[in-house]
Amino acid sequence: MTVKTMEDLFTETLKDIYYAEKHILTALPGMVKKASSKQLKDVLETHRQETKGQVDRLERIFKLLELSPRGKKCEAIEGIIAEAKDHMEDIEDPDVLDAGMIGSAQAVEHYEITRYGTLIAWAKQLGRDEVVEPLAANLEQEKNADKLLTEIAEAALNQRVAA
Ligand SMILES: [Fe+2]
Ligand SMILES: [Fe+2]
Numbered sequence: 029m030t031v032k033t034m035e036d037l038f039t040e041t042l043k044d045i046y047y048a049e050k051h052i053l054t055a056l057p058g059m060v061k062k063a064s065s066k067q068l069k070d071v072l073e074t075h076r077q078e079t080k081g082q083v084d085r086l087e088r089i090f091k092l093l094e095l096s097p098r099g100k101k102c103e104a105i106e107g108i109i110a111e112a113k114d115h116m117e118d119i120e121d122p123d124v125l126d127a128g129m130i131g132s133a134q135a136v137e138h139y140e141i142t143r144y145g146t147l148i149a150w151a152k153q154l155g156r157d158e159v160v161e162p163l164a165a166n167l168e169q170e171k172n173a174d175k176l177l178t179e180i181a182e183a184a185l186n187q188r189v190a191a
Contacts, residue, residue: 038150045143046086047099053079055109064122067180075173085162108135130181137174
């Protein structure tokens with residue numbers, strides 16, 4: 029599809045995040061398994077369940093826009109997840125691996141946050157108010173996941189300093 033209008037750009041970006049969410053969903057179980065701290069495991073598992081709901085919301089958005097849900101290969105998310113997989117293969121120290129996975133997970137969250145922020149702004153601009161609420165619901169979950177990951181990273185750092 030060639031992008032000519034703002035509508036096209038919006039649709040293409042929606043496909044990008046749809047692809048990204050589905051890709052994240054396939055990567056999260058492996059990360060949950062590899063995480064050694066209980067808090068990290070829990071946050072990743074909760075976010076895996078949230079991500080399933082996010083995919084459903086995106087499918088609802090496609091429906092509202094009378095489009096069939098289709099993804100568009102997102103190189104950015106593939107790169108971030110490939111990096112996480114490298115860490116999972118290479119890093120032996122469980123605490124270092126947790127730190128690496130938190131870093132990758134936060135890179136994912138920040139990517140999603142920018143995408144949803146942009147999509148919300150464009151939806152408003154295009155008068156597609158009906159899709160703003162589900163986009164905003166996904167954005168809130170990404171922000172919350174990012175915040176929880178920061179808290180885990182800081183707690184781990186404090187523990188290391190105290191040790
Ligand atoms: Fe997400
Ligand atoms: Fe996320």
